[in-house]
Amino acid sequence: MIFFWAFVVGGIICVIGQIMFDVFKLSPAHTLSILVVSGAILDGFGLYEPLIDFAGAGVTVPITSFGNSLVHGAMAEAEKHGLVGVVTGMFEVTSAGISAAIIFGFIGALIFKPKG
Amino acid sequence: MADKQKKNLPPDAQNYQAFQQQRETKRPLFKNCIKAFLVGGFICFIGQIISTFYIYFFNFTEQTAGNPTVATLIFITMLLTGFGVYDRIGQFAGAGSAVPVTGFGNAVISSAIEHRTEGFVLGVGTNMLKLAGPVIVYGVFSAFVIALIKTILIKWGGL
Numbered sequence: 001m002i003f004f005w006a007f008v009v010g011g012i013i014c015v016i017g018q019i020m021f022d023v024f025k026l027s028p029a030h031t032l033s034i035l036v037v038s039g040a041i042l043d044g045f046g047l048y049e050p051l052i053d054f055a056g057a058g059v060t061v062p063i064t065s066f067g068n069s070l071v072h073g074a075m076a077e078a079e080k081h082g083l084v085g086v087v088t089g090m091f092e093v094t095s096a097g098i099s100a101a102i103i104f105g106f107i108g109a110l111i112f113k114p115k116g
Numbered sequence: 117m118a119d120k121q122k123k124n125l126p127p128d129a130q131n132y133q134a135f136q137q138q139r140e141t142k143r144p145l146f147k148n149c150i151k152a153f154l155v156g157g158f159i160c161f162i163g164q165i166i167s168t169f170y171i172y173f174f175n176f177t178e179q180t181a182g183n184p185t186v187a188t189l190i191f192i193t194m195l196l197t198g199f200g201v202y203d204r205i206g207q208f209a210g211a212g213s214a215v216p217v218t219g220f221g222n223a224v225i226s227s228a229i230e231h232r233t234e235g236f237v238l239g240v241g242t243n244m245l246k247l248a249g250p251v252i253v254y255g256v257f258s259a260f261v262i263a264l265i266k267t268i269l270i271k272w273g274g275l
Contacts, residue, residue, distance in 0.1 A: 003164050010160025010216070011153035017211030018152035022143045028214050029250045035215060036255040044262035052179055057163030060182030061189065061216045062156070063251065069182070070259030071266075078267040086263045090256060096183035097190070098252065101221050102244065104194040105228040109240045112198035114230050 002056045009051070009058035032063050039067030069093040148210050155205065155212030163189055163216070190221035197225045223247035 013035070020031040042048045048068040051059045059065060070090055077089020091098070125133075166188050167181040176184065196202040202222050206213045213219055227246050231239035245252065 003161060006164035007157040007161045010163075011157030011212075014152040014156025014209075014212045014215045015149045017156075017215040018149050019145075021211050022145050022148055028219075029247070031211070032214070032220070033250045033254040036251050037258040040255065040258040040262050044266055049179065052182070056178060057167045057182070057185060058157075058160045060167070060185060061160045061163035061218075063215055063217055063220055065182055065186070065217070066220075066251065066255045067259060070255050071262050074259055074263035075266060078263060082271065083264070083267060086260060086267055090259060090263075093183070094255075097186045097217055097220070100187035100190040101224040101248065104190050104221065105224040105244050106240065108194045108198050108225045109228040109232045109236070109244075112229050114233065115200050 005055040006058035006061075009055035010061060013059070013062040013064060035062070035064050036067040039064030040071050041067070043068040043071040066094060066097060069097075151208060152210050152212035152215075155209035156215060157212075159189075159213070159216045159218055186217050189216070189218050190225075193218045193221035194225050197222050198229065202226075220248055220251060 017031050017035060020026045020034065021028070026034070039048065042051070042064070048059070048065075059068075070093070073089045073092035073094060074086045075089075077085030077092060079085070081088065163185050167176075167178075167185045170176045170181045170184050171178065174184070193202060196205070202213070202218075203226075206219075206222070213222070224244055224247070227248075228240050228244045231243040233239060234243075
């Protein structure tokens with residue numbers, strides 16, 4: 001059942017992105033930034049975890065999960081070390097996405113040649 | 117363009133703008149949304165398959181499986197971007213391929229590949245995060261503000 005909800009919820013988030021593209025005429029960079037910030041805000045109110053339980057990859061795969069895991073890492077570290085933890089813990093959980101993008105980006109640049 | 121600016125233009129230019137607006141192709145919103153829904157949903161569906169794999173074989177939980185899933189998807193994106201397939205998916209799907217992390221991965225990887233001719237430090241190094249930068253900057257700053265407010269509320273507000 002979680003496969004079905006992952007498809008539906010993930011699809012809905014992409015439709016929200018498409019509406020921002022087409023109706024509000026925002027650039028992709030603006031759209032993605034807004035989605036990341038809204039993911040962070042949702043996690044601030046504690047609404048993102050129940051969504052993950054409900055839709056699994058439907059909410060961890062869209063870019064909104066970046067905002068969620070940034071807040072998550074910051075909060076986890078803040079519980080241990082107080083306010084300093086907010087800064088030091090930020091990338092603890094998100095690191096997978098960003099480091100994977102940088103590592104594979106570099107490997108890609110080594111292997112592939114630009115087209116056209 | 118703002119209306120105020122429009123009034124200062126010569127009449128010819130105003131006519132031209134009216135004409136241009138008339139002729140501008142309307143974006144087929146409904147059709148685009150359906151495409152975005154199907155492709156975006158499909159990418160998340162694949163993500164769920166990968167998540168399930170990690171949960172069953174590597175003892176991740178539903179909450180923590182997101183990280184390895186994201187890394188795996190970005191690896192797949194590298195191959196698709198390198199062979200030029202992701203661009204075609206992107207033209208068809210619009211936001212459906214841009215909103216999932218694969219779109220973030222594609223932005224990083226494609227600018228890395230594109231600028232390799234300018235050298236590995238000045239080309240790949242400087243341009244890799246050009247398109248993905250805003251996402252990281254706004255994500256980090258908003259997360260900082262939110263986590264700061266929440267920590268202060270918990271510590272001194274007794275939340």
